[in-house]
Amino acid sequence: MHLTAILWFEIGVAVLMGVGILWTKPEYSLFVYAFALGFPDVALPLGTAINIRIDDALVLVFFVRSLLWVPAPFSLRQRKIFAWQALFLALCLVSAAVGAARGAPPEAYETAKMAGCAAILLVLPRLIQSERRLRFLIAGLMCGGCALVIQVAERLGTNPANAFANFQELKNAATFSTWNPNTIGQAAMLLAFSAGLGGILFPRTRRNRFLWASLATGFAVVPLLVFVRGTSLSIAAGFILFLCMVRRWRWALLFAAACLCVVLYLHSVDRQLVEEATDVNLETGEGFSHRFDRWDMALRAIRTNALLGQGFGQEWNYLRLVGSEGRAHNAYLTVWLELGLGGLVLFVAAISQFIRAGLFLYRSSRFQPQGALILALTVALALDSLGLPTLYWEKLPTIALCIVVVVVGLCERSDSAVAEREIRAFARSPFTQLS
16 A cells, blocks of 8 residues: 555654543553553564563653653652662662673673663552552553453464473463563463452442452463463462452352362363373472472572672573573572672562551551452562562563552552551651651
8 A cells, every 4th residue: 555645644643642642641551551461472572582562662651751740759658668679779780780890791681671670660650649540550451461361372272282292382382472481470460460459449349349350360270271380379379368368268269169170171171281280299399390400500509609699680691601401490599699698688678568568558457458469469479489580570570569559559648547657657667768
């Protein structure tokens, strides 16, 4: 088709109108941002491992907008979370700068991940400062999540049931070209958490309760269907923890029954894959995808410089040098190896702020569901980090933590009693001056 000058003009006007709507209506741009997360292969490759997606471009737009519009001040608990996150980010930047000065700069992929997650952590909580905007974000995540599940089903549907020699091949077949296979599990964790939050924020009618519970359960079992085993167990633990904390015993039984039904279905479809995936030995590490061997190599590497570490972004370079077959696949060991013991302590302290925020809200009868949901998410992320670098500058877990920050701020600002109690607690904190 020949593009005339008039057609180019009309396209330009349409693009400007779209940008204008997204610029003046941030809730719509948040919906688009969340929806775009469901299409990871719509990306512009930069090099061999770095990809720029629609959501990445929107983060830049959000950042520019935050410079022109002054957001409302953060609540005290939000500031405390950001203070610890800023300290950990500063340590990573200093370590990367020292490594570059010594002629060993961090990997470009690791640096890009850190920069992208830092931008998300800086921008999203500044933009999402109302319940209306958070609802639009959650709605976009639900739409994007449904699109994600459909794409995974289509990828598996193109292969016959007996086309996979083992469950690892099935997991790889379900994965997008720009994702790690375990990223599906991270996406499911974000989506299940968002669906649970939707059940709290949207009107609590019987129909809505059934809808949000179904969405949360459906997203939670997706990793189980594609044999992302560690993340499936982490999500199940977080899901059960949340239901027990809010005293939904029947829902906990229903969720356990749903997981059992999925396992039985998979066993009936391909018994060999299920038996192979469930054949694990806690003593030898057999069936854990060589996790024990990689952890052992990481611990050996840590012993060479346990206090200062090898430098940010040096995990794979150093492990490859000492003969490891892959990365440590453990966020805590990775942080210790790269940033030393002080970095590990700071990392754990930064993550613990989310647990403290969840406990703080859970003690309030009005915000008990929000607090329980935050605790469940943090526990699931922390468990998943034992087998993956989940909490160490990964985009989808960072978005989930940003939503936690938003929820904490909304709850604090909407309840004077909570705000007063937080002011007293924060005044006694040694980090008051940092905020």
